[in-house]
Amino acid sequence: MQQQIQYIKTNQLHESSLNPRKEFDQHGIDELAESIRQVGILQPIIARLNTTVIKKTIPIYEVICGSRRLSAAVIAGLTEVPVILRDLSDEEAFDLMITENLQRKDVSPLEEAVAYQSLISKGTYDVHSLSIRFGKSESYIRQRVKLNDLINEFKDLLRKEVINLSAALEIAKLNQDNQIELYDDSYKNHEQAYGSLPSLKQLKRTIERDFMTDLSDAPFDIHDVTLGPFGSCIGCQFNTASETLLFPDAPEQGRCINITCFKEKKNRHFEREIQRVQQEEPDVILGAPGYIYGEEEKRINEMKKQGVPVVEMSWSNGFSEVTIPEQPDTPDASYYETTEDYEEAMEDYLDEVKDYENDLKEYNEKIASGVVRKVFMAAGNDKGKVRYYEPVGKRANGSLSEQSGADVAKEEQIKELQEKDKRNAELAFEKTYTDVKGLLEENIYSNIEENLSQSEWQAVYVVLLESIGHVPLREEINPEGSYIDNKQKTEIASKLDINQINRLFRAFLQNRLETGSPLYQVSEAKSLISIASEKYPELVKEIDLKHQGVYLKRKESIEKKIQELTSNQ
Template sequence: METKAIRKENVSLALIQPSAFNPRKTFDEAALKELSDSIASQGVLQQIGLRPIADTDRYEIIFGERRYRASVMAGLETIPADIYDVTDDEAVEIAVTENLQREDVSPIEEANAYQSLMDSGRYDVQSLAVQFGKSEAYIRTRLKFTSLIPEIAQLLEADAITMSVASEICRYGTDIQKEVYEKHLCENSYGYGSWRGLKASEVARRIEQNFTTDLERYSFDKGMCASCPHNTKNLLLFCEGTCGKCTNRKCLEDMNTSYLVDKAVDMIALYPAYPLRQGRFGTNEAAVERLSAMGHEIETPSTYIQPYPAMPQEPTAEEYETAEDFAEAHSEYEQDLSEYNDAVEEVNARAENGEIIVYIVIEKNDISIGYAVKPSDASEDGTADNKADDPIVKLEKQDMRNKEIAVEKTVADTKKQILEADMTETKFGQDEERMVYYFMLSSLRKEHFSAVGLTEKQAGCLSDDEKMEIVSNLNAKTKAVIRRDYLIANFKEAFGSNTVAKLLLGFAKKHMPEQLAEIEKGYNEVYEKRHQRIEERKAALVPKNEEPSAGANDTSEDESNEEAA
């Protein structure tokens, strides 16, 4: 894009303001001071680019903000400028293009500049390569840096890592980049082993080994993964067999969760009598949460889950070199199939007799069928409790649990968002005061339970209902008791001469002055005796032919007076 200035003129610095679309976000103060000194002696050698701000006499910087800042530092009043009449999009394009001509442009600034031009819709990789005289591979490499998290981008800006290392890291998703930074690249990551200074190939190998996930462990359809750029099998450095390893764990988890939910829904339709249950030694929490939100009741594991008998795989003739080998394999299959059918009949019979319960089990990476021994439903008088098998009772329990889930989710989300609420201008209310006393009650000493209306039987521990009853009927005296017990509980952090110790002594001086005085007296007497012994030992160490230092000046002065006489 070529845009000519409509005029050239010297513009007052007071009428100029920076723009928000400048690709350059950081300015080196030392370099800026050096430029300012040069401008003070030689003036501004190259015009900056400005555009008029509508309905004002002011101008906005298109390019040359560094020269503008240095001119202000140098005390100039005006600066030579090219004035352009351009739209916002055109101004962004001019600014980006001008900044890309700088010799000191950083890799991140260059990457963001190319991306900005791509986002304008007027450029693609090929046209950028022509515009700036670069290869397409060069442009693509720079564009990858826009996917770096800010912390790693800053390391690249500061030359703490090389562009080759950054190129390897930007292959991976945000979650892996964060872990790599926190464990191996930040300044306090040395406990895990710093990766700074390693070659790019070694960094790539370590990330692949420690932070990617083997797709073979997942059961969902991995057809899309075959051509995915986050599959290590498609990276030039990794050419392993199997399905490859995934470098985008969020995408992997989302696909796995969707697969599990869909499979669970299909199995619920196929086996409507089987309840849902979490896996005994691991479950997919995201799938459980999504299924719960859909209204499905999911039991938590309380007894050992045994897998439902697995049907054997029938062999095919193509798998064997000779007919004899295939016949032998098929004979083994028929035996396995017979044993499978017997096992299925046994499980089904036990389920019909009420001995076991068959479940649809939500595991980490799959949905399976399993069964567990049915817990005893015997009542206190020894008779069986048939109410537990009543379908209406089950539905009522499910409805109650769904209500509990709604409350649990409400509380969880509120805990997260309450930290962002602005309460600085809201008056502290009586209800909030009761909340404070509710929490302080945990420090109430047993000997003061009677002061707040509790009996000796309640002195073991306070229930939540008892705490709420107390805070609803507080008076000035009980409030003072609770607050002071809270203070006393926190005085356990008093040591030596720290601030808590000083607060402790101030509290004791107010409430138990005689006891405090007695304590201080006892330890001060011990100190005085030890102090006296130390003074005696110090005196014994002074040579006998030397006078005490305190009178040395007086003696020398008397002797000099005698000599003068």
């Protein structure tokens, strides 16, 4: 059916409220206006009669397709434009608008996103029928629709081409809260740090690390429908395995992209399991790693105060984790270029299988022996998970396998109380020292003129022991080795005889008077020479003559040159 073209005044044509396209490129419209000035409008506008607007006897028309052409025509100075009038329902008009927008060469991904979502929201299409209608893959349609989930800040960056489509699609996988966090951390100051924005590879790594969790590592049963508001993780909208078109690289069980829900499930699972373990499995040890800090450390301490027996699972505390061996992956022939490469990989695989079977046998024997203990982790990266530990070191020969989890925890509590008592004694000593030091300063102890007391002389010896160098006396007064532990100095100082005291002073003098800069530390150097002259006069005299002889010869030569220079004046 041939459609009749009419020329209608521009002031009778109005933008349709149905048009989902709200933003236009003014620069592009200006370019189109210039083209219209040169060659006119090549493609007529499609419109329908607007029966809701009455302007005296002048009919008003609603533009269905060609809003940009109308705007450009007005700029170009045209008062009339070619129009094809069609009798369309709202649904037909809307469908035609969307189709016209999507068929433009310059349609942006965000415009596509709005258009596809509009058609889906109207109930006219689903992803499959849209795919057929517009000749696009279902993955393409889903990805474009997903762009509607971008926060406005990222939509703006995509429009300005600060980020590309690939980055936008990765970001759109996150919920709004996570997008805001990502924007604030990495994109907020993009104008100052344009060159340092994350690459696509870095962006993917950041999203997987900070905003996704591998469900294969979940401490809870991902099939459990009672743990969170979204039920089971299987088929969940936040499980990447449920959206293979959007997440083609997702692992088999998927990744959770709703960290808040995942944490809530972890916490519910933990609270439920820790109560069950205490009531139904008294032999299971409640454990915590030795490296917990901050809020987690406070929480464990609070649990202990409330009588919950938690044991530190660390090597230093006599425990070593027993992990189940990992089964090697079977080589895939399609990954290898030649049959020889595949056969070589299979040989390596069979060797790995033997090692795995031996390790698994050893693991099962340990578990069956009763020596290895089942531990429910109450903190750390494994919080809420069951792990297995065997006794080592001081516990290796004990009766750990016969103790209940509570008994093991009691031993830990006794040990902690003993350590606490030790620390209290240390604090008392430290505070006593601080107060006494202040007392000596206030009373100007250094101004006392009377002879040194025995305790003061002993204190002198303690100080001297720090600076005697590696001399025979060091090993003599400390037979256990040349290193003198600070805690031993007081006892060693109290046992020195007069000969050792004299040697101690001399070792100290020698150590402190030796210098690599005798011209700078002249007093120290002269004192050392003076002592040596007194104790070894002949040897020092010989040394002095040797160096003085050289000096006198040089002095004579210098004086001769000075005399020659003086006589030539």
